[in-house]
């Protein structure tokens with residue numbers, strides 16, 4: 114929509130609430146819309162639609178005045194990227210990471226990173242279990258990057274860790290089979306020292322794996338309609354509307370004050386009445402969210418690695434950086450909202466009067482065979498620690514006392530082994546994330562995990578009051594030349610050295 118039709122729409126509205134426009138256009142726009150919305154609440158969908166169009170129309174500004182982000186805006190839904198199948202049945206995907214600009218409703222358009230020409234973030238990759246996939250990733254940035262498939266069980270050379278650098282202008286090909294069940298994963302760069310900044314600028318996207326089980330399940334599954342991607346990230350903006358980035362090298366990682374979901378500040382999404390699925394990803398640098406749903410019940414159906422055995426009713430959900438959770442919310446008549454304990458509203462769900470295709474959740478979602486402890490052949494322990502030293506030498510971010518060294522292999526796993534790892538940390542918050550494997554939690558502080566942490570996981574919160582014991586099988590790929598990473602997913606900590614690497618040896 115051009116400026117003229119935007120103005121025309123404003124003119125239509127002004128008599129309805131009698132607000133006189135003063136000051137700069139966008140400052141006025143905010144209060145105007147807020148009042149207009151209250152006034153027009155009962156005026157039907159027609160005006161609602163016009164308001165939505167006005168919000169979109171206002172997005173084309175770059176003239177130095179911030180829009181009022183206290184007015185809710187329609188949630189941006191990342192495009193879907195479905196594969197192109199070649200004659201041999203191989204699924205092909207193309208990703209191009211480049212610079213872009215996004216409208217965060219700040220004083221100017223914000224410089225961002227994005228994939229495939231989106232204004233921020235990347236398209237949602239839809240993968241199918243059993244497919245052979247080829248993903249080509251082209252780096253159109255001026256800096257080196259990588260593409261890591263977080264949570265995916267793939268060969269080490271296709272994993273996109275810090276060893277798989279993509280130089281500016283170069284294309285890197287990942288080539289693997291999808292050997293894991295339905296799940297919500299994600300992709301992001303993994304360059305040692307600049308992972309936090311590249312993700313912060315917008316280089317991240319969802320991966321949705323589907324299989325026969327997910328296709329048959331009676332769950333909301335229409336993407337963007339009743340199956341909503343929810344990428345939660347915090348941001349800070351400078352006065353000129355640009356992203357303010359920092360690494361916190363002396364604490365819990367950098368926390369920013371403004372919540373965004375899929376790049377939208379203060380978002381709402383229109384949803385049908387009935388069950389609505391939210392695919393939550395904490396794509397933040399360091400912030401841990403404590404989520405609940407107001408105005409409706411929340412039921413968790415999937416953790417990092419896929420479906421839980423059965424739906425789990427929850428009041429609160431802790432989502433640490435890197436974590437995913439799929440929840441189902443029963444929206445009926447009234448708006449409901451996903452809220453965070455610290456930052457407040459994350460996403461408003463507004464019923465649009467249509468009926469959702471799904472009314473009742475199934476009792477059973479998946480068969481999760483517990484890995485028997487009798488299968489364990491190796492024990493290891495990992496202690497994540499911030500070591501404060503003198504002011505001159507700064508802080509060391511370590512696992513088992515060692516900072517990351519790209520030339521050092523920390524340990525070797527034998528292909529076929531099942532290992533039990535004990536994870537401990539200092540008084541700070543850490544998120545242990547090993548590549549390649551989905552693990553199960555055996556215990557938290559010696560107790561069995563609650564049902565919501567009894568499925569497949571690839572990231573887990575650890576601190577001095579939360580000792581976690583996990584079990585993992587390493588029976589899919591050997592990695593004798595290229596290591597897999599394990600690290601803290603607080604991205605400040607990771608970039609500062611809280612990372613190590615392991616090989617998987619086929620003996």
Ligand SMILES: [Cu+2]
Nearest residue numbers: 543601603606
């Ligand atoms: Cu950490």
